[in-house]
Amino acid sequence: MYNPKLAYKIFIGLCVFLLFTSEKLKAQIVIGSPNLGFSQACASGTFNTYNTTFVFSPEEGLSSSNQFIIELSEADGDFTNAIAVFTSNPGAVTTSPATLDFSLPTTTAGENYRIRIKSSAPAATSSGSTAFAAYYKIQDSPFTINNLVSTGVYCSGGSYLLTIDNPGTGSNDSPLNYPSLTYKWYKETGPTTFVFVSDGSSLTVNEPGTFFVETNYGTCTSNSFSNRVTISEVTSGNSDAGISSSLGNPFCPSSEFTTLSTISGNSYQWFKDGNIIAQATTQMYQASESGNYAVQVDLGDCVAAGEIELISELFDASINVPEINTIEDGETLSIEVTTNANNPEFEWYLNDVLIATISEENYNISQFGIYKVIVTETSGCLGSREFVFELEEAFDAFPDVEKIPNVISPNGDGINDTWTIPMTYISGTNTEVMIITNAGKVVLQTNNYLNNWPENELNLNSINQVFYYMITTSNNETKKGSITVVK
Known part of the structure; x- marks a missing residue:
């Protein structure tokens, strides 16, 4: 017999079951492992955008408030301390597959990072992606070591220390300004080959060779590398102290000088064309003209020397x-x-x-x-x-003066330094000129006076000493008088 009440109860129960089943289905989704849109992530200040694609199912299982999160593992791929590098807006992603962009933190540095995808409503987590190298190149420009000096020398049995300059020469962008960075030193083995030597911001060298250092960005290529420095071993007196010119050689002295640099040592002495340059006793010397420049460097246990034939391209x-x-x-x-x-x-x-x-x-x-x-x-x-x-x-030794002067001041100022008499009595007129001291000693007697007395310094015994003159012409006219010599 049909029972309406029982039928109603069964209907209500069926509705509740279907509702419960539907809600339960919405509360669960599965997220597939993310596929990478790149092989390695080498980020910098000018580029830092990467993408990943993933699938999830069922699409209708997402809540309208759901957010997808991209998490980045630690450098070894462990997600224990994973960090979120992207979070979508609520309800922004509703279809599968989905592609999302993310950026790397500036502290990223390692070869085995992974990412994974998480959802918030419902909560779900994908497995990790394949491992990839990831670095944020916070410094990505060439830098200098050894103060840009291209050579270094150590005494036999000793060593030479190479260091990254901070701040270095000119506009050097020293990577030491970024404490999170690490470094790798290399030694050249050929024109295009080299081998790893050591880690660290400095390198102690005890064997000859050419060395350089790069900022450690792993397998990512970068422009963060140093100049090359050639190190040699020396015994006292060997000419191994290299000299480099900042403007090259030949150099164009557009900035008036070029800086000559030599190896690091305890003391220095520079020479030009074989002559000591006074006070040129530092590692660098500024030169502005062509010549043969040399330097002696005291290394403590030995002395090194070097030279350069510097050529200026400035015009003659x-x-x-x-x-x-x-x-x-x-x-x-x-x-x-x-x-x-x-x-x-x-x-x-x-x-x-x-x-x-x-x-x-x-x-x-x-x-x-x-x-x-x-x-x-x-x-x-x-x-x-x-x-x-x-x-x-031009100095006129024979000016046409009118009178015979009675005062002179031989102090070298070009004024009234000698006893200058009229042209009637000078050389060529056959006039005798005699000058005597107040004690009667003849100090000048000539028939060829050149207006040049006194030629030598007088040993005066008073401040204003008096001399006497007598001029006798060819027709026996006589002029007499005194000459006061003022100190």
């Missing part, structure tokens, strides 16, 4: 006058500059004031003063050379 130039020049008033002096500079420019100055009307290599001058000409090469190896010279009025 010369001028046809000495530093001091004289002309008579009204005369001119022709100045000629000779140079092999490319497209030269000429600037002339008088007493440090630019002469704007002259821009040629030749110049006729008549005004007294201090001149300067600057020759500038405007193409090729840019640079300038400077010449300074002076133009003075």
